[in-house]
Amino acid sequence: MKRGDFIRLSAGLAIMAPLINSCAEKKPMPGKIIGASSKTGHLLRDHAFGETQDSEPKQVVIIGAGISGLSAGRHLLKNNITDFVILDLEEHSGGNSSSGANRISQYPWGAHYIPLPNNNLTEYLSFLSEANVITGYDQAGLPVYNEYFLCQDPEERLYINGKWQDGLVPKSGLTDAELSEFHNFFLLMNEFKEMKGKDGKDAFSIPVNTSSKDERFVELDKITMNEWMRRQDFSSAYIKWYVNYCTRDDFGTTSENISAWAGIHYFASRKGKSNNASYNDVLTWEQGNGFLVQHLQKDLHQKIKTKSLATSVKYKNDSVQINYFDVQTKTLKSYTAQHCILAIPQFVAARLLEDQQRQVLVKENMHYVPWMVANLTVQQTEERNGQPASWDNVIYESESLGYVDATHQQLQQRKDKRNLTYYLPLTHAEPEIARKHAYQTSHSEWTEKILADLQKVHPDIRKQTENVDIMVWGHAMVQPKPGMIHGNLRTKLAESIHQKIHFAHTDIAGISIFEEGFYQGIGAAEKIIKTI
Structure with missing residues (x-):
């Protein structure tokens, strides 16, 4: 089903000191810590922005080019609403479904697969048909999935009790x-x-x-x-x-x-x-869900403005004024829109709206967990015994979720080098504390922890690793704690403001999966379509 392993973040200097010293004794590993653009994003929190003199009119402004924002834009376009723009802080769209690439393969920086869709999700199935993920339907009306995108065997393995076993449900050595x-x-x-x-x-x-x-x-x-x-x-x-x-x-x-x-x-x-897969099968690509991002935005490229930090959203005179900071030109600009979709996390939306009551409500009830994702370029590594290398590789009792092999879907059998994508949700402490530790951790410290973890199953991993790039997602997903799903909070936060400002994000769904983001975007777009 998923990923694999990692070592606990140290909570105190006494624990960190030996790790730091051990890093200093080793040859630095090539690589870097890359976006997301948290430093620029913190401008919204730490600085006040003025007003702009000129404002460009738009029918709709969408803030956020993650799955919800792209889905909203796609749905507007399909319903002949074309006068809109999508603003996003990052250099590339996709949110936590973004991806990267090197000479070996593409690779994910976040979400890396989708489970087989439920058959009643007609809009979702239609999108997957457009993306050639579904190639047709059989006589019984069941979808036929593209064999190139169904995860190839061996799909997943678990290292437990001294060997690799097939599948992630523990069975080796159990009574x-x-x-x-x-x-x-x-x-x-x-x-x-x-x-x-x-x-x-x-x-x-x-x-x-x-x-x-x-x-x-x-x-x-x-x-x-x-x-x-x-x-x-x-x-x-x-x-x-x-x-x-x-x-x-x-x-x-x-x-x-x-x-x-x-x-x-x-x-x-x-x-x-x-027709050719079961409910527990998964669909995946080298770049993970970046493949789906490419298809969501294929008709939206002229509508997306990256490196654009929204700074305020205000309802006035039956319209919405959206100010944003152009990171490239370092100038403050503005749109006056009939409608605005906030396809961003609620803690950011509350700041943009300058709604203190909403800010308190979100801070007290919505907790966003940070993640660390690393992509390792490796030569062929030594294997422990048991199940052969798989797409998803997990280590029992590891604090990480292990790694997926981004090259697994490639057709060639011989692969001298691979890209391994390593996942660690930082659940060792409360999110705010874990986030602070994550931002303070250096590339060498992260790398040491990753390699120490993977050395359990690949003894020569240090020697065979050529590069380690790291991404820290400070607010990767909201935690669905008790009361989140069936309480009143999600309904309250999802309500449109003056029927002009609408919300779309997985945090008001309570569960951060692709389908939720996809349908959040459609839902917000539908509110606009009904009024225009």
């Missing part, structure tokens, strides 16, 4: 009782998958807002996943590790902090059927 717990757990998840509420809706659906509001399911949002597992007598160390791995992977949140509803949604919401 019959421990294996039985997994059997019972997945039986229960399959039951949840089929359940419907008194309102006739699926108990767990995508988008989350289409899920049942039946109280017996809503109750699950009031406790943590760990508490739910305790009540169900799932107690082995192996199943606890596995569920915690899954919640950290999809939500950047440990199972002791995540809502039980969100944790179960991970397992029970995927129901896609296909």
Whole structure:
């Protein structure tokens, strides 16, 4: 299903000192820490901007060129609304689905796959057909997926009890009782998958807002996943590790902090059927979800203005004034729009709106977990015994989520060099503390931690690694803690202001997956289409 491993960030200087000293003794590893543009983004927090004299008229201004913003722009264009612009701070669009490339391959800087889509998501399936991910439909109406994009075998492996095993569900070295717990757990998840509420809706659906509001399911949002597992007598160390791995992977949140509803949604919401794949298959590319970004924006290139930091959004005289800082020219500019879509995290939206009540509400209730993602260029490495190298490679009890092989989908069999994308959600501390530590960690310190972790499974990793580039996502995704999904907060924050300022982002969905961003964008665009 996902990724692999890493070493805990040190919380004190006493712990950091030995690591720093060990880094100094080793030859520096080539590479760098690259965007996102957090320093420029902090201008919004740390500095006041004035007003501009001239303002350019626009029908719609979209702030944010992540999945939600691009999806909104695409939907507007499909409905013949063409007078709009998309502003984004970064050099490239895509948000945490962005990607990079070198002479070996492309590689992801964030989200790197999509699960097989549910068959009722018609707009999403239509988009995937446009991108040639779906090549057609069979006589039964089931989609046929492009074989080049279905993850090739071997798909995933787990290093556990001294060897690599096939799949990420622990089984190597487990007792019959421990294996039985997994059997019972997945039986229960399959039951949840089929359940419907008194309102006739699926108990767990995508988008989350289409899920049942039946109280017996809503109750699950009031406790943590760990508490739910305790009540169900799932107690082995192996199943606890596995569920915690899954919640950290999809939500950047440990199972002791995540809502039980969100944790179960991970397992029970995927129901896609296909002519040539099953619901638990994944679609992936060298550049990860950067492939989907390319197709979302293929008709939007003239509409996207990168290196543009929005500084304020104000409703006045039945229109919306949007000020933004042009990073390249270092000048403040302005649009006057009929509508504005804030396709950005809520903590940023609250600042742009200068809404103190909203800022307090967001700060107290929405917590954004930081991530570190690294791309390593490596020569062929020594392997431990067991399952051969796979797309997704995970180490049991590692604090990282392991790595994916960005070159895995390439057709050639012989690969002298590979790009490995390594994932670490920083869940060792509260997000604000973890974020501060992440920004203060040097390239050499990050590199030492990564290599020390991977050395467990590739003894020659230091010798075979040629370059390590690192990305720190300070606010990668919101944590769906208890009360987030079925409380009133998401509904309140999603309400349009004066029917002119609209919101679209995965944080007001509560779950940061591609489909949620895609449909958030469509939802905001639809509000505008109905009024124009």
